[in-house]
Structures are given as structure tokens and as C-alpha cells.
Amino acid sequence: MLGLKDLSCTFDVSAPFLTRLISRLPKQEVKAVSGVSFGVRRGETLALVGESGCGKSTLARLLAGLYKPTAGSIDFEGFVEKSSGSPDFERDIAGRLNMIFQDPYASLNPRMRIADIIAEPLETLHPDWTKEAVEKRVRESAELVRLPESALAKFPHQFSGGQRQRISIARALAARPEFLICDEPTSALDVSVQAQVLNLMKELQLEFGITYLFISHNLAVVHHMSDRVGVMYLGKLVELASRDDLFRNPKHPYSRMLLDAIPHLKETGKARTPVQGEVPSPLNPPSGCAFHPRCPRATEICRTTPPQFKGIDIVPGSAAPGSETARYCACHHPL
Secondary structure, three states, rough: OOOEEEEEEEEEEOOHHHHHHHHOOOOOOOEEEEEEEEOOOOOEEEEEOOOOOHHHHHHHHHOOOOOOOOEEEEEOOOEEEEOOOOOOOOHHHHEEEEEEOOOOOOOOOOOOOHHHHHHHHHHOOOOOOHHHHHHHHHHHHHHHHHOOOOHHHHHHHHHHHHHHHHHEEEHHHHHOOEEEEEOOOOOOOOOOHHHHHHHHHHHHHHHOOOEEEOOOOHHHHHHHOOEEEEEEEEEEEEEEEEHHHHHOOOOHHHHHHHHHOOOHHHHHHOOOOOOOOOOOOOOOOOOOOHHHHOOOOOOOOHHHHHOOOEEEOOOOOOOOOOOEEEEEEEEOOOO
């Protein structure tokens, strides 16, 4: 349904021109996303995980059209967005792809009533709809996320974080999208409220056949929600595998480090293995493999040559690229 090919996004973070001229400073750029390629099948949930600053949210905003790619392309069922610009791309996918943002306190306009917040995308996408049709869809969307009709006349400040996130989901569902980008939709919520929102999202997926790109720090949430998991590090995808394969037998040392940091009830008292070191600065990334300063398996080739993101453990004829059983890893010495 969605395919990314060598997608990159670079931001200019240089000092102002006059300051650079006087101080003779070089131009500085950050590669927030660097050469990412993967596909998402209709009806599945692909999760992206990684530490803060690895490019997950930038990738989400690229797919939502909030940022423009510097290089590479996005293919949404034949409609292609390229770095050179595709003027019709946003019009062609309007309403079919939507996004749920991370912070329910920042993503809702505090001056708008809930009914107007949910109706806004409908009025933009369907200017020919009657007022009655819009109001009917607003009520249906609120009902889907279990918001009472009395809530539609209220303002966002009158709701808790979990209720606000339900409003965000209702707004995203109003246009009946086929693909939803979920940028850490439960990270700002209490654990009990997280469970309610996640179960609601799974129910909606079963009912409407929605495809999810799910971004999260929480590996327990990822295990609950995903069919496949991609691991990102410093703007690059370093591993892509089915959920069970990744959690049972990760191939990239970074994936192994993330999983080793998860506490287990059956191993109470056992010392946990923390994720070693710090993420390098994206302004000055390491040469070769970006993970080599923190990797216990690093050798000279890791310090000099970037690894290719390629298929591993694929028996010819048994797993086509992109299938559920195919797995990919960018490592010179996979586990």
C-alpha cells in the first residue's frame, strides 16, 4: 500500500548568514532521515522503534506531507511524491492518509469546540457536503471512539488526556482514512488509559481495515500492536522483521540492546543490561556504521564502511522481499 525508496530529509541548522560570514563558520546540516526504504501492506501494523532523535517523527511528518523529502520517493498506491516535487500528490491522497499526533494537549485548538475540531477536515475535503451530512459524520466519529454526544459542545480543556486523544482519533477517522500514522499516540497517557486507547485502535482496525504506521518508544506497546517492526538508529533503518522474529531473535546488536533493557517479572533481581553510550550527534555522525562506537561486535570494517540494508535468512523461493517472513538488517556482523 505504501512504499518508501531511499527516502531522505535534511535540515539546514546553520547559524545566520551574517554570523557565519563574520565568524567563518561552515554550513551545517542534519540528516534527520537518511536513505530509508520499506513497504507497508494493506491492513497490517508496522511499528517503528528507536531512541529519541533517531528520525521516527520526521519520517511520520514526511509521510503526512508536513515535510518535503530531500531525496528519494514515497509511493502511495501509485501516487508518487518525489524530492523534485509532485504538485498533485497531496490532492490525490487527501483523506486517504491521516495522522494522530503525540501530544493531545498541543494538537487540539483550545478555542474550538469538539464538534468543530472533528468537522474541520470534512469541511476541507468535502466542501460540497451539507451541514447535516457533516454533523452526522461528526456524531458517528465521536461514537466510534466512545465519546458521548454531549461532549461535542465542549472545549478541549474540559477533558482529560485520554479523552483528548480519543478526540484526536475521532478527528483522524472523520474522513475515513485507509492509512493512519500514529506518532506515539499513547506516550502522554497513564498506563490504564493507554490500554483503553490501544484496544480501541485495534478494534477500529478490525472494523474498517485501517493500515497503521505505529511509532513508539514502548516495546511492550509495540509487541501488543504490531505485525512487523522496524528499528531506526540515527536516521537509518537498521532492522526490519516480523514482530515475533524481532522479539525472539534480533539480528542487529542495537535491537538486542533495546530488548535487553526490558525488565521481566520472571527475572526479578537480575541485573538489567542498560543501553550503552549515547546517540552520536547527527551534526557529526560517525564514519562507517553509525552504531559502531556503542557496538560490542564492532571491527575495522564497521568503522570505515557503512553496512548495506539487505535481506538475511531468506531461503530462495520461500520469502519474497517485503513478505511477512522476509527480514532485513544493516550490519556487517549480524547476530
